[in-house]
Amino acid sequence: MxxxxxxxxxxxxxxxxxxxxxxxxxxxxxxIPETRFNFEPILEGWEVKELPIGPNEFLEEVTEEILGFSYCRNFRFQRRSECFEVFLSFWGKGTASEREVAGHTPEICYTRQGLNLDRKTEISNRIIDIPMWLLEFSHRGEGLSLVYFHLADDRVVKHGRSGSPEFGGYLKRLLSGELDFKKRQLLVRLTFPCSSLPAESVRDHPELERLIADILTAYQL
Amino acid sequence: MRARVLFFLTRSDALGGAAVHVADLSDSLSKMGMKVTVLIGGNGPVRSLFENDSVEVETVPFLSRKVSPAKDLVAFLYIFWRICREKPDIVSSHTSKVGMLVRIACHLLGHTNIYTPHCWSFFQVGKPSGVYKLMEIVMTLFSSIIVCVSKDEKKAIESERLMSRARVLVIHNGMKVVREPKDPCDDNELNFVQIARFEAQKDFDTLFSAIDLLRDRSFVVHLIGEGPLRENALQKVEQMDLGDKVIFYGQRRDVEYFLRRGRVYILSTHWEGLPRSIIEAMGAGMPIIATRVGGIPELVSEGRTGHLFMPEDYQALARCMDRFLSNPDLILQFGKRSRETFRRKFAYDHMLANYLSLYDAILDHEI
Incomplete structure (x- = not known):
């Protein structure tokens, strides 16, 4: 001894x-003083429906606790045969590290749920001045495309992250500033359940542009 | 992919609710194809709960309930090494001592951990609650997810400022056993049953004082359980001359027999999380009389499925017992409701489904 x-x-x-x-x-x-975020969607000509964030009360609680966000809304927009869904979550300053939020991006969560990520493409829009990611998944012969972006303060976070326990992991995260919660963050995911409105529409769809611009305006305030 | 789950438990010398909880969960998860390992302090009787051969049960060297800096550090290093080596998908620690070591290890390794206290250490009467509370609050900084077994537990820790970021969920305990409700009993002697360890947590003094107040009535209280304070309890019953009212059975494996024969379940206690013995009695269709502490009010609906009394209020306990003695029809009525509540909220499948949802969410997200 x-x-x-x-x-x-x-x-x-x-x-x-x-x-x-x-x-x-x-x-x-x-x-760190609390930062607030609020977003009420208005899109003329579209029917807006708020969706729950989980399939039942317990799973909603689990989602809320695991994601640990300060604000989260899930909307479905429908106009005739066109539809899309927007899941937006916001972390105020002092609530989460960049790494934590990057762990909730679709390329991490969807692949962990068993989907194959076939392609990840950076797409831009004529008006919105931030790059977004177009992800194309496949699962049991079916395809799924979505668009997302992750902002930490005003910077676009480019990659979802994955990690497993490692010796010295704490020190690494400490030195790289990943334990720093100074930034407010926004994660927006758009899914397109109707085939008449594909994910690529984000490039030039005027109403989608307007909606994303509204979200960004709410985030800047 | 075959998910790997590591469970940690502090002690193996006492067959308590936490041990049964881990045994039930590990059994179910291994049957679902997960690779489950239970790491536990000591080589006590708790190991006998793990009958499923596909669940590996191993000992954490030097881990015990007692605080000993050198031994605890060795136990910590072993835990750290196991998690680092096995890279499990789920790490779940139960009870405060091992919970502390596991959470620090996971934090240093950047690994998600689930901690279930099964009753906060600062709830425990006789311990310096301020120190324990501070310790638990500091430890929440190292916690990924805390699973409380009652809303009362969640409320107690959420009110703390440092907890602003902690993820706290409530998953009520659930019991596997589902018995058919008992038939109405026609015997004249009413049986009360209490299944509890003879430890400082349980309040036998209040129970004996209440029995003493009702000594002229016809009833028997059956006490099932072992523990270091059993001799004291025997002596007390002798001194109070309650030998014809109280029967001691010691540790029994045929608990079901007593729940089937007993009419009303009693739990006189100082502190609790969400006692499994009450849930089991509810499953057996028994009305409950219990101390109003911890998560017990979430189990027992006053005046509908049982009666609650304040800690150490033996007169109130006697009044609760007297209500059933004076009106035996209530027993069947309350018992039916009790069983219905069990089915709706505290059946094992319900708890398992919630844990599986949580595990899925952890596996799906990087947290």
């Missing part, structure tokens, strides 16, 4: 140090 004492002392010091750093960071994050 005596020969192992120095190792135990080092391990204990590392442990104590990480507890102290985590506590300091948490206190720092808790002290």
């Amino acid at each position: 005596r020969s192992k004492l120095p190792c135990l002392i080092v391990a204990f010091s590392v442990l104590l140090g990480s507890v102290a750093i985590t506590a300091i960071l948490a206190l720092k994050n808790a002290g």
Whole structure:
């Protein structure tokens, strides 16, 4: 036991140090003033329906707790045979790290649910000045396309992230600033359940443009 | 993909609710094809709960309930190494001591963890609650998801400022056993049953004082359970001359027999999370008399499925018992409602479905 004492002392010091750093960071994050976000969709000529964020009450609670967002809405827009759905979630300053939110992007969540990501393309729009991602999935012979973007403050986060437990992971995240919750973040996902309105429409569909612009305006405020 | 699940449990010497909970869940998950390993402190009787051969049960060296910095550090390093080596999909720790070590290890490794306290340590009477509360609050910083077994538990930790980011869910305990409701009993002697360990948590003094107040009535209280305070309880009953009213059975595996024969279930206690013994009694169609602590009011609806009394209020407990003694028709009426509540909210399948949803959500998201 005596020969192992120095190792135990080092391990204990590392442990104590990480507890102290985590506590300091948490206190720092808790002290960041709350940021608010609100969005009420208005799209002339379209019927807007608010959808629940989970299939039942418990799953809604699970989704809310796991995503840990400050604000989340799920809308379905319908006009004759055209339809699309918008899932938007917002994290105020001090609530989540960039890494955490990047872990909830569709390329992570959908693939974890068993879908194959066949293609990921950056698409831009004539008016909206941010790049978005067009993801094309397949599952059991069926295709699914969607568009999403993730903003951290005013910067576009380009990649969803995945990670598994690793030795030194904490230190790595600490040094790379991933434990820093200073940024407010917005994650917007558009899905297109009706074939008459494909995901590529985001490039030049005037009403989709207007809706995304409205969301961005609400985010900037 | 075959999901890998690691469960952690602090102690193996006491067959408590947390151990049964882990045994039930690990059994179900392994039957669904998941690879389940249970890591536990010591080599006590809890190991006998894991009868399913496909569930691996292993010991965490030096892990025990007692605080010992050197031993706890070794236990921590072992836990850290196991998680790092196995890279499990789900890490779930139960009870506070191992919960602490696992959460720190997961935090350092950047791994999601689920922690189920099964009753906060600061709820426990006789412990320095301020220190324990502070410890639990600090530990929430290392928690990915906390699963409380009652709304009362969730409320107690959510009110703290540091908890603003913590993810706290409520999944009520559920019991596997589903018995047919019992037939009306025609015997004149009414049987009360309490299944509880003889430990500081359970309030036997209040129960004996209440029985003493009703000594002229015809009834028997059957006490099933073991524990370090059993001798004290025996002595107390002798001193109070309640030998004809109280029967001690010790640890029994045929609990079902007592629930089938018993008419009313009693739980006199100082603190609780969401007691499984009450849920089991509800499943057996018994009305409940219990102390109003922890999640018990979420189980027992006052005046509908049973009666509640304030901690240590033996006169109130005696009044609750007297209501059933004076009006035995209530037993059947309350018992039916009790069983209905069990079916709707506390059946095992309900709890399992909620846990599976949670595991799915964790596997689907990077948190």
